Amino acid sequence: xEKAKIWFRAFWARExxxxxxxxxxxxxxxxxxxxxxxxxxxxxxxxxxGYMIYRACFAVKDYWFFCVFANTxxxxxxxSDLWKDFVAYSGYDTSQKKVEMNASMYFDPSIPGGTNNxxxxxxxxxxxxxxxxxxxxxxxxxxGVGSSxxxxxxxxxxxxxxxxxxKDRLVYCEPYDEEYEKDLVPVGIDISDSLLITKYHLYEGxxxxxxxxxxxxxxxxxxxxxxxxxxxxxxA
Amino acid sequence: xxxxxxxxxxxxxITHVVLIIVxxxxxxxxxxxxxxxxxxxxxxISVNPFYIFPHNGWHWENFATVWKSYNFIILYKNTLLMIFxxxxxxxxxxxxxxxxxxxxxxxxxxxxxTMVLIQMMVPAQIFIIPQYLMxxxxxMLNTTFGLVWPGIVTAFGTYLLKTGYEGLPMDLEEAANIxxxxxPGRFLHIMMPLTRSSMVSLGIFTAVFAFKDLMWPMIVCPKxxxxxxxxxxxxxxxxxxxxxxxxxAAATLAVLPMVIIYVIFQKQxxxxxxxxxxxx
Numbered sequence: 415x416e417k418a419k420i421w422f423r424a425f426w427a428r429e430x431x432x433x434x435x436x437x438x439x440x441x442x443x444x445x446x447x448x449x450x451x452x453x454x455x456x457x458x459x460x461x462x463x464g465y466m467i468y469r470a471c472f473a474v475k476d477y478w479f480f481c482v483f484a485n486t487x488x489x490x491x492x493x494s495d496l497w498k499d500f501v502a503y504s505g506y507d508t509s510q511k512k513v514e515m516n517a518s519m520y521f522d523p524s525i526p527g528g529t530n531n532x533x534x535x536x537x538x539x540x541x542x543x544x545x546x547x548x549x550x551x552x553x554x555x556x557x558g559v560g561s562s563x564x565x566x567x568x569x570x571x572x573x574x575x576x577x578x579x580x581k582d583r584l585v586y587c588e589p590y591d592e593e594y595e596k597d598l599v600p601v602g603i604d605i606s607d608s609l610l611i612t613k614y615h616l617y618e619g620x621x622x623x624x625x626x627x628x629x630x631x632x633x634x635x636x637x638x639x640x641x642x643x644x645x646x647x648x649x650a
Numbered sequence: 651x652x653x654x655x656x657x658x659x660x661x662x663x664i665t666h667v668v669l670i671i672v673x674x675x676x677x678x679x680x681x682x683x684x685x686x687x688x689x690x691x692x693x694x695i696s697v698n699p700f701y702i703f704p705h706n707g708w709h710w711e712n713f714a715t716v717w718k719s720y721n722f723i724i725l726y727k728n729t730l731l732m733i734f735x736x737x738x739x740x741x742x743x744x745x746x747x748x749x750x751x752x753x754x755x756x757x758x759x760x761x762x763x764t765m766v767l768i769q770m771m772v773p774a775q776i777f778i779i780p781q782y783l784m785x786x787x788x789x790m791l792n793t794t795f796g797l798v799w800p801g802i803v804t805a806f807g808t809y810l811l812k813t814g815y816e817g818l819p820m821d822l823e824e825a826a827n828i829x830x831x832x833x834p835g836r837f838l839h840i841m842m843p844l845t846r847s848s849m850v851s852l853g854i855f856t857a858v859f860a861f862k863d864l865m866w867p868m869i870v871c872p873k874x875x876x877x878x879x880x881x882x883x884x885x886x887x888x889x890x891x892x893x894x895x896x897x898x899a900a901a902t903l904a905v906l907p908m909v910i911i912y913v914i915f916q917k918q919x920x921x922x923x924x925x926x927x928x929x930x
Contacts (some may be wrong), residue, residue: 451838465795466788473789492873516872518885532865533884539778539869545786 477545478506479634482537483517484551486616490517496614503641516540517616522551523558538564544628548635550610553585553602553622560601563590565624566632568600573625573632576603576639585622608642687712687898694894712899720882721874722903728871729878730907731794733860736801740856741849743803748811748845749837753823763812769805778865785870796870797878801860807852814848815841850918861908879904 433441446453479500483490490496497515506513521534528534540546541564549559559565568577568584577584577600585602602622610616625635686694689704716722750756751763781800790796818841826836867881874882886900912919 466790469789469793469795470787475787475789514872518868518872518881520884520887532868535775535778536865536869539775539782539865543779543783543786545782 474509474512476511477547477631477634478504478508478511478513479631479638480512480514480540480545480547481516481638482519482540482546482549483515483610483616484519484521484533484537484549485555486517488517488614488616490614490616491515494614496610496616500638500641503644504637522555523562524554525558528555528558529562541626541628544626544630546626547629547631548623548625548638550605550616550621550623552617553604553606553620556585556602556622556624557587559624560585560587560599561590564627565601566627566629568603568625573635576625576632576636579636580639585624603639605639605642610642683898683901686894687902689895691893691895694898709895712895713903716886716896716900716903720886720900724875725877725879725882725904726907728794728797728876729861729880732797732801732867732878733857735794735798736860737853737856739798739802740804740807741853744807744811744852745842745845745849746837747803747808749815749841751808752812752815753837753841754833766805766808770809775865778869781866782869790870792871792873792876794876797867797876799870800866801856804852804856807856810852811845811848814845818844847921850921854915854919857911858908879907 433444436444492513492515494515494517497513500515501508501513504513519533519537521531521537522528523534537546537549541549549556549565551559556565565587566573580603583604584600585604586598587601589597589599602624604620605611605623606617606620608621610621611618623635623639625632629635685703688708688710689701690706690709693701693704693706747766751759751766777800785791785796785799790799822840822844823836826840831840862880863878864880864884867878868884871877871881874885877885883900883904887897
């Protein structure tokens with residue numbers, strides 16, 4: 415450290431001596447010619463660093479609710495009618511936290527080779543990062559996802575309220591772990607008669623909702639389910 | 651004498667014929683893509699092998715359909731920005747790290763380089779979750795920065811550049827050292843310009859891999875206005891899954907930037923592949 419200080423003092427004295435002999439124009443020219451790369455490096459460093467700090471401090475990072483609608487050809491992502499209606503219904507303030515709906519994933523673990531694609535790998539990354547709250551897809555596909563162990567067993571303590579409320583709509587699958595105490599595990603809720611089909615036409619036939627095994631926001635899923643069924647009741 | 655000439659001529663003809671056949675085989679998928687893009691849906695799913703060219707006219711409107719459905723200008727912009735920043739960052743960090751590992755002596759060098767090598771030995775998918783969480787916690791989802799993030803440093807590039815620096819004669823650096831050139835000066839003015847071919851190889855590899863990357867853009871940039879061509883094309887595949895002409899029109903539009911980049915940097919591409927001995 416001391417050595418670096420001595421080197422820097424000597425360097426500074428040398429450069430100062432040179433600069434003192436030059437006019438302002440020549441000084442600028444000299445500095446640019448010899449130090450342009452350092453200047454650019456420092457500018458880039460501070461610009462990128464500043465941008466990172468700004469985003470880390472002010473960007474909306476947390477979620478109210480994060481859902482994937484798999485295998486749908488309809489518009490169900492952020493900014494869609496479904497998204498707007500749900501935000502209005504739930505009263506979530508999106509300037510504080512995000513409501514994220516991703517309708518750009520296509521995979522079906524219930525068919526052979528249905529997991530050998532980037533969509534499924536991306537979905538797994540979202541689940542295992544703990545960011546994703548739930549997934550909606552065709553019932554058979556959801557059972558496939560459930561069998562991979564990535565959906566919450568709805569009898570779990572964290573989803574007790576959902577389980578009690580929708581126990582007549584449960585979708586079961588075979589457990590991921592063969593030594594699991596149950597033969598069939600409730601991993602999904604049948605939402606075939608919900609607004610997703612009757613109003614937004616995201617799916618044809620049947621569809622079900624599964625809660626991510628690593629979610630920390632089951633209350634967001636509960637609100638979403640209430641939204642799907644309460645309006646359905648009103649429509650009926 | 652005449653027989654030897656005949657033999658050489660025959661060999662040349664055989665070589666040319668084989669190369670022409672192989673080139674033709676290589677071009678078939680591209681030709682099929684472009685021709686399918688100009689057919690009707692019915693023609694595209696016809697099993698008749700003689701239906702190579704469109705029979706009911708050339709349907710250029712397929713291109714107009716996908717162009718209108720997706721904002722290709724945005725997709726091109728996002729993809730090119732991602733490629734540009736990834737190439738710049740990868741070359742910059744890999745050349746500095748490569749020089750340090752290849753030329754400098756410092757404590758823990760072997761351990762650090764082993765850690766770099768370990769990164770190359772494990773599947774890239776392992777890093778997806780921590781990288782996604784980093785980008786998410788930094789509030790960088792749906793930004794160009796988020797797209798560039800995993801490409802800022804590259805273990806492969808560090809290794810490639812390290813071998814490049816090790817291959818250079820020591821005399822050059824020693825001569826600069828005797829003349830009083832500092833370590834940054836030696837790196838910047840003497841050594842780095844000499845590893846140009848390795849850096850070009852790295853740039854090409856990075857550009858191609860960035861262009862092909864599907865999973866990362868798909869999870870960090872799901873919004874249509876900040877996604878890339880590969881993820882956009884995948885979305886179209888979901889939307890136009892059974893409409894092959896539209897899909898192929900989108901695929902043709904998607905490969906255009908790489909074709910243009912290849913045409914401009916053709917010489918460097920060939921040199922780069924020859925230098926690294928790699929396969930794209």
